[in-house]
Amino acid sequence: MSTDPTAVFDDEARALDAADPLAAHRDAFVGAESSLVYFDGNSLGRPPRATAERLAEFVTTEWGGRLIRGWDESWMELPFRIGDRLGRLALGAAAGQTVIGDSTTVLLYKLLRAALTERSTADPQRVEIVVGRDDFPTDRYLVEGIAAERGARIVWVEVDTARGVDADLLRAAVGPRTAVVLLSHVSYRSGFLADARTLTRIAHDAGALVLWDLCHSAGSVPVDLDGWAVDLAVGCTYKYLNGGPGAPAFAYVAARHHATLTQPIQGWMGAADVFAMGPEYRPAEGMRRFLSGTPPVLAMLAMQDTLDLIEDAGIAAIRNKSVALTDFALRVSDGILSPLGVTVASPRDPAERGGHVTLSHPAMRAVTVRLWKDDVIPDYRDPGGLRIGLAPLSTSFAETLTGLRAVAEAVRAES
Known part of the structure; x- marks a missing residue:
């Protein structure tokens, strides 16, 4: 014994x-x-294990066999097709609101900057960005940079590093000058799981938009972006979604904001007619307007195998x-x-x-x-x-x- x-x-x-x-x-x-x-x-x-076969098949058949024709045949729509599937299986997002592309940092920059511009344009007194003091460094660094670019003010939410932003802390931080609130669904340090529905409502009651960082929850914790009335969200795909080192992030923009948000990195892939090569930029309808450059097709393939597993489980x-x-x-x-x-x-x-x-x-x-x-x-x-x-x-x-x-x-x- x-x-x-x-x-x-x-x-x-x-x-x-x-x-x-x-x-x-x-x-x-x-x-x-x-x-x-x-x-x-x-x-x-x-x-x-299935990813090795998927990548090899893509290289030999789609890339090697179809070459440039692949863009017309499927690759142009891949960021939206995978995004919609991710939205359905793991994010609680109806089709047409999620896209794959760019890094987490770039997508957070785009959506945070767009939200700040929209709110401060509609109401010039809304110049504040609310963010947790213990949020992941890239989130905090982006807020500092955007605030400096746009002349905005940062409202730091001081948190217990063993927890995160809760309802009482957020109520004390928002007000008539708040433009956008950036929050982490799961704290990168402590694992604290925020009450996204309640915090989103608090931000909305203050007249602000809310941007959720889903990096440590997507694929592990149920998310209901549509049900929670979330405005914007960004998350990476190389953690619980197993997309591989440097796999591109995803962006969610609620359909009600598509026509009013102007993303700040205007590239050819977000234009209304990608191949018109026109003299001026006109944004596309829907989620395509939040793209900038050429989608990282090869880098977004691997996550599909984990989406298969999520759908099964x-x-x-x-x-x-x-x-x-x-x-x-x-x-x-x-x-x-x-x-x-x-x-x-x-x-x-x-x-x-x-x-x-x-x-x-x-x-x-x-x-x-x-x-x-x-x-x-x-x-x-x-x-x-x-x-x-x-x-x-x-x-x-x-x-x-x-x-x-x-x-x-x-x-x-x-x-």
Whole structure:
């Protein structure tokens, strides 16, 4: 009989994996069969096995066989076709409102700048951008740059780094001078899951537009952009959507704003007649007006394989697995890491938690270095945070337990 007081977690992990309705999906990912523990699926997802075949087929058949004809035959519409499917399966967005293209930073710039211009033009006193002090750096840097360009004022929402922007904080920040509110659906540091419906309503009650950053929720947490009456949203596709390194982001613009928002990077692909090569720019109707340059066709192919998996599993089941994984990780942390001085810097309530948890300890930077050498891959976030990203389609409970035991060993070694 084992004398290990944590052996109970082995039985629990086996039972949870045996009962997991999504367990078979793990086999769809390259490397899932290896002993490597991957705790960074919320930064870069594992590649689906089907993607290698998809890319090879595209190179030899579509690109190699059809050449320039591919643009007329399918590539021109690919950003919208994939965008609509993503919207239907994971974003709660009706067709015609989501497009793939550009990086997260570029799309956030376009939509934030467009929203600020529209609101301040309609009401010149609306010159404020509201943003959380602990939002992802690119969001904050963009706000600073756009405010400087447009003579706007930034209203910083001070937040607990173990949480994020909530209703009380947002009510105190918005008012008659607010033009646009930029919010993260899931906080990149803590995993705090914002109440998007309530926060969107608060922004609208103040007369502002709201732009949601969905980078850490798309593909892991159910999203209902149309139901929440969201104005704008942007998210990346290389995390839970497994689009690969540098895969292009997506942009959502509610149909009611298509005719009133003017995006600031006017390129030929967003023109009303792309091949007219006219003397002046006239924006296209609908979501095409939010494109700028040539779509990154090759880079948007991989995410389709994960969309196949999401369609098969259903986003509700994916969320249930995500909650079960993070609940289990917290129980294990309480059992084997808390006695070592490790604390949880994420919400305990699953209704307020996305797909990752952050564990805090002064030695976590060195712990991360040690773990990477041993093929346990979390990531580190100041101050002293080890972020455990659990991708529901590719992470098992046994893998989670193995990784957390390695964290405990590394904390002991570095303390």
